[in-house]
Amino acid sequence: MKLTQYFKNLSLLFFINFAIKPIWVFGVERQFQLTLGKEAYGQYFEFLYLIYIFALVLDLGLHNFTVKSISEWKDQYKNYTAELWLSKGILSSLFLGIVIVYLFFQPSSAGNRFLFFLVALELLTFSLYQFLRCFTQGLQMLKLDSFLSSFDRIMLIVFGGGILILYQDGSQISIYHFIWFHVAAYLFCFLVVGFMLRSKISFTLDTYSPKQLIEIIQKGWPLIIVVLFMTIYSRIDVVMLGKMLPNGAQQCDIIALSLRIIDSAYNVLALLSVFLLPTVAYHYSEGNLIYVKKVVLISFGISTLLSLGLIFVSLVFGDFIYTKLYPQHTFYELSVFKYQVWSALGVGWMYVFGSYLTATERYKELIGIVSIGVVLSLISNYYFIPKYQALGVAMTSSAVQLSIGTLNLIAAFYYIFRTSKG
Numbered sequence: 343m344k345l346t347q348y349f350k351n352l353s354l355l356f357f358i359n360f361a362i363k364p365i366w367v368f369g370v371e372r373q374f375q376l377t378l379g380k381e382a383y384g385q386y387f388e389f390l391y392l393i394y395i396f397a398l399v400l401d402l403g404l405h406n407f408t409v410k411s412i413s414e415w416k417d418q419y420k421n422y423t424a425e426l427w428l429s430k431g432i433l434s435s436l437f438l439g440i441v442i443v444y445l446f447f448q449p450s451s452a453g454n455r456f457l458f459f460l461v462a463l464e465l466l467t468f469s470l471y472q473f474l475r476c477f478t479q480g481l482q483m484l485k486l487d488s489f490l491s492s493f494d495r496i497m498l499i500v501f502g503g504g505i506l507i508l509y510q511d512g513s514q515i516s517i518y519h520f521i522w523f524h525v526a527a528y529l530f531c532f533l534v535v536g537f538m539l540r541s542k543i544s545f546t547l548d549t550y551s552p553k554q555l556i557e558i559i560q561k562g563w564p565l566i567i568v569v570l571f572m573t574i575y576s577r578i579d580v581v582m583l584g585k586m587l588p589n590g591a592q593q594c595d596i597i598a599l600s601l602r603i604i605d606s607a608y609n610v611l612a613l614l615s616v617f618l619l620p621t622v623a624y625h626y627s628e629g630n631l632i633y634v635k636k637v638v639l640i641s642f643g644i645s646t647l648l649s650l651g652l653i654f655v656s657l658v659f660g661d662f663i664y665t666k667l668y669p670q671h672t673f674y675e676l677s678v679f680k681y682q683v684w685s686a687l688g689v690g691w692m693y694v695f696g697s698y699l700t701a702t703e704r705y706k707e708l709i710g711i712v713s714i715g716v717v718l719s720l721i722s723n724y725y726f727i728p729k730y731q732a733l734g735v736a737m738t739s740s741a742v743q744l745s746i747g748t749l750n751l752i753a754a755f756y757y758i759f760r761t762s763k764g
Contacts, residue, residue, distance in 0.1 A: 352613070352614070352617055354485065354488045356610070356613060358488050358489060358491065358492050359491055359492050359609070359610060359613060360610075361492075362492040362495050362496055362499075363492060363495050363606060363609065364606070365495075365499055366495045366498055366499050366502075367602055367603075367605075367606050368602075368667065369499075369503075370498065370499050370502040370503055370506065371498075371502070371602070372602060372667060373506055374502065374506075374515070374520050375595075375598065375599075375602070376668075377512040377515050378515070378516075378517055378520065380591070380592050380595040381591050381592070381595075382516075382517050383517070383595055383598060384584075384590075384591035384592055384593070384594040384595030384598065385454075385457075385517075385591045385594075386457070386461065386517050386520070386521075387580065387594045387595065387597070387598040388580060388581065388583075388584035388590065388591060388594045389457065389458050389461045390461055390465070391577045391578075391580035391581050391584075391594075392577075392581045392584075393441070393458070393461050393462050393465050394465070394573060394577040395573055395574065395577050395578065395581065396437060396440050396441060396444070396462070397437060397462075397465050397466075397469065397573075398569055398570050398573040399433055399436050399437045399440060400433050400434060400437050400465070400466065400469040401433070401469070401569050402433060402562070402565075402566040402569060402570075404426070404429055404430060404433065404473070404562060404565075405472065405473055405476050406565050406569075406619065406700055407561065407562040407565055408426050408473070408476040408477070408480060409476045409479045409480045409619055409620050409623075410480070410619060410620065410623045410700065410701060411480070411561075412476075412477065412480025412481060412620075423477075423543050427543075430470070430473050434466060434469075434470070437462070437466060438462070438466070441458070441459060441462045442459075445458060445459060457517065457518075457521075460518070460521045460522070460525075461521060463521075463525055464521050464524045464525050464528070467524075467525050467528035467529050467532070468494070468524075468528045470528070470532050471494060471528050471531050471532045471535070474532060474535050474536060474539070475487060475490050475491075475535070477539060477542060477543055478490060478535075478539070479616060479617075479619070479620050480620055481542060482620060482621075482624070484617055486538075487616065487617075490531075490535060491613065491616065493531050493534075493535070494527060494528060494531045497527035497528075497530055497531055498523070498524065498527045500527075501523035501524075501526055501527045502520075502523050502527075504523075505519050505523055564705030564706075564708070564709060565700070565705070567705075567709050567712075568700075568705070568708045568709060568712055571709070571712035571713055571715060571716050572712050572715070574716050574719070574720075575712065575715035575716045575718070575719035575720075575742055575746070576715075576719075576743075578719055578720065578723065579597075579719060579723050579727075579735045579738060579739060580594055580597055580735065582723045582724070582727055582735075583597065583723075583727055583731070583732065583735050586727050586728065587727065587728075587731060589731075593731050593732045593735075594732075596674075596675050596678055596732040597678065597682075597732050597735055597736070599667075599668055599671070599675055599678075599679070600675070600678050600679040600682050600683075600732075600736065601682070602667070603656070603663070603667075603679065603683075604679070604682055604683055604685065604686060607648075607649070607652045607683075607686045607689075608686065608689050610648065611645055611648065611649065611686065611689055611690040611693050612693055614641050614644065614645055614690070614693050614694055614697075615693040615694070615696070615697040618637065618638070618641055618693075618694065618697040618698070618701075619697040619700060619701050620701075621637060622634050622637065622638065622697065622698055622701035622702065623701040623702075625637075626701060626702050634698075634758075635758050635759075638694065638695070638698050638754070638758060639758075641694045642691070642694050642695070642751075645690030645691060645693065645694050646687070646690065646691075648690065649686045649687040649689075649690040650687065652683065652686050653683055653684060653686065653687065656679065656680060656683040657680060657683070660676055660679060660680050660683075661676060664676050664679065674732075674733070675732075677733060677736075678732050678733050678735075678736045679736075681733060681736040681737050681740060682735075682736035682739055682740055683740075684740035684743075684744065685739045685740040685742075685743035685744065686743075687743075687744060687747065688740070688742075688743030688744035688745065688746055688747030688748070689743050689747065690747065691747030691748065691750055691751050692743070692746055692747045692750050694750075694754075695747075695750035695751050695753070695754035695755075696708065696750050698754045698757075698758070699750065699753060699754055699757075702757065704753065704757060707753045711746060711749045711750060711753065712746070714745065714746070714749065715742055715745070715746045718738075718741070718742045718745060719738065719742050722737075722738040722741065722742065723735060723738050726738055
């Protein structure tokens with residue numbers, strides 16, 4: 343694929359996401375958060391982030407491994423799809439088992455345990471849909487994957503918008519409505535995409551061999567460690583915030599207000615890795631190092647410009663943005679947002695250079711970097727949360743993400759320019 347065609351496909355991906363996702367984030371989801379209130383949505387947000395940590399067993403590096411391997415296996419990929427789906431089934435069962443065991447030992451009410459299980463079910467259905475998308479990415483079906491990157495949000499807008507129209511006064515809407523329409527939307531997307539890819543994916547075990555599955559596990563274990571540590575340092579802050587403070591649910595809601603905007607930026611920056619990982623894996627295996635260097639450096643430039651643009655707009659027009667989105671916001675809530683928005687720069691670099699390091703199998707470097715992230719996050723949050731509450735989480739998040747992004751940049755630059763000289 344020519345470099346110009348690659349970025350044309352990337353532009354299409356950005357256009358589709360900019361056209362669809364703001365409707366969900368700033369329209370439908372925001373309306374649900376305001377309708378449900380601080381306690382209900384804050385508790386849901388705390389549960390969601392804790393389950394994100396449990397949900398690392400849903401991936402364990404399998405998703406990145408699937409994208410990268412299908413790109414490299416080329417026409418032989420169907421010989422391995424059965425093992426990939428079997429692995430996903432095993433991980434899904436393990437995830438549900440962990441959730442059930444956790445709930446068994448929780449002293450909370452039956453209602454809270456049921457809510458926790460439903461949030462886990464929501465994340466499971468989303469993970470299955472994301473795994474199905476790995477095949478479109480690995481097969482370089484870039485235009486289709488551009489559409490699929492927003493397909494789930496389109497369905498969330500349809501399902502969630504329908505509930506808001508049905509219960510216009512909002513008095514009958516509960517957190518259960520919010521969770522159930524997520525589950526329904528993700529399942530619908532999974533079935534539709536599965537039907538579209540029916541000729542591309544083999545679900546049979548005709549070629550099954552235990553040796554193949556063992557090979558997949560052996561090759562994928564470094565990514566398991568990377569995903570585990572990334573999940574911990576990026577999600578543990580909200581969990582600690584909810585557990586360490588008596589008003590934890592309200593503080594989590596403040597972080598959720600901030601992350602509505604910042605997560606949108608994260609999602610846009612993540613789009614760079616959607617095509618970058620399989621593209622680098624393919625061309626690196628073919629020895630096209632100049633192409634790899636160009637596509638990574640241009641992606642770095644795009645991520646930096648986007649991140650700095652967001653930071654500038656947020657710092658200058660943050661009060662106006664918050665007034666429009668959250669009319670009853672406080673100065674403290676706005677301060678949390680302005681501190682946390684700096685994390686976008688580090689996240690953008692992490693997506694670009696982390697994808698490069700993953701595609702070129704620099705796993706030792708990745709494990710070392712994410713290990714530093716875990717240590718920084720745990721120590722900083724333990725110190726700053728009791729003092730500054732949600733603001734402490736915002737400061738820590740930005741410091742950790744900027745550190746991780748910089749370390750990814752340094753490691754990637756070292757290998758990019760060393761191999762280009764060789």
